[in-house]
Every structure is written in C-alpha cells, then in structure tokens.
Amino acid sequence: MTTTDANDVATFETTVLNADRPVVVDFWAPWCGPCRMLAPELDALAAAHGERLLVVKVNVDANPTVAARYGIQGIPTVGLFQDGHLVARSVGAKPRHAIEADLGISAAA
Numbered sequence: 001m002t003t004t005d006a007n008d009v010a011t012f013e014t015t016v017l018n019a020d021r022p023v024v025v026d027f028w029a030p031w032c033g034p035c036r037m038l039a040p041e042l043d044a045l046a047a048a049h050g051e052r053l054l055v056v057k058v059n060v061d062a063n064p065t066v067a068a069r070y071g072i073q074g075i076p077t078v079g080l081f082q083d084g085h086l087v088a089r090s091v092g093a094k095p096r097h098a099i100e101a102d103l104g105i106s107a108a109a
Contacts, residue, residue: 003046003055007062015056017084022053024103027070027077029061032094034091035076043076048096048107065082 003026006012016023026042028035036058044057060067060075070079080088080103090102099107 002085003042003057004072005059006056007059009063009065012056012058012063012066015054016081019054019081019084021025021051022104022105023081024053024055024099025081026055027058027067027072027079028075029059031058032075036092038078040077041059041094041099044096045099053105078103 004015004016006025022047024042026035026036026038030036040057042055042057046053058066060072060109074091076091078090079086081094088103090099094102
C-alpha cells in the first residue's frame with residue numbers, strides 16, 4: 001500500500017471524507033524538513049495496515065483551504081478521519097508506533 005495525494009478540495013472530499021475506511025492524513029509541505037523525515041514512517045504505517053486504512057498526503061501549500069478547515073497550524077500534523085470527521089491528530093515528526101498511539105490505531109498483526 002502506498003500513499004495518495006489530495007492536493008485540491010475535490011480530491012480531499014472524495015478520497016478522505018467519503019472513504020469507506022479510516023483515513024490517515026499527513027498535512028505537510030515540501031520545504032518542511034520534519035515532514036520529509038516523517039514520510040518513511042507513514043509509508044511503513046501504510047504498509048503495516050494494508051487495506052484496513054488509507055494514507056493520504058495533503059500539501060498545505062497546494063491545499064490551504066483544507067488545512068485551514070481543520071485548524072492545521074503546524075506541520076507535520078497527521079490526522080485520523082473516520083466517517084468524514086477528524087477524530088484524532090498527532091503533531092510533529094514521530095516514529096510509526098508513536099503516531100499509531102496518538103491516533104488510537106491498533107498495531108497490525
């Protein structure tokens with residue numbers, strides 16, 4: 001499983017808000033060093049959880065409307081969306097297990 005980009009409002013709504021499973025959203029920017037450090041951890045999270053959840057990246061420079069809608073004030077911020085609602089968030093570059101703990105995602109078997 002790989003990550004998906006949602007760099008416009010329509011793609012975000014289709015991919016995240018209308019998803020049939022939980023979605024982990026990485027709010028990031030290309031110039032953000034900690035964001036780049038977090039990328040392999042999110043790739044590992046996507047691989048570990050397979051089809052149980054979707055991992056989506058939102059470039060806050062390309063999609064500032066969505067970032068503002070969810071009060072993203074610092075990046076990287078990783079949010080968990082369920083049934084179209086932001087239910088948990090993790091701020092800062094952290095290892096996969098810490099992100100899973102912050103978001104309440106159980107470890108994959």
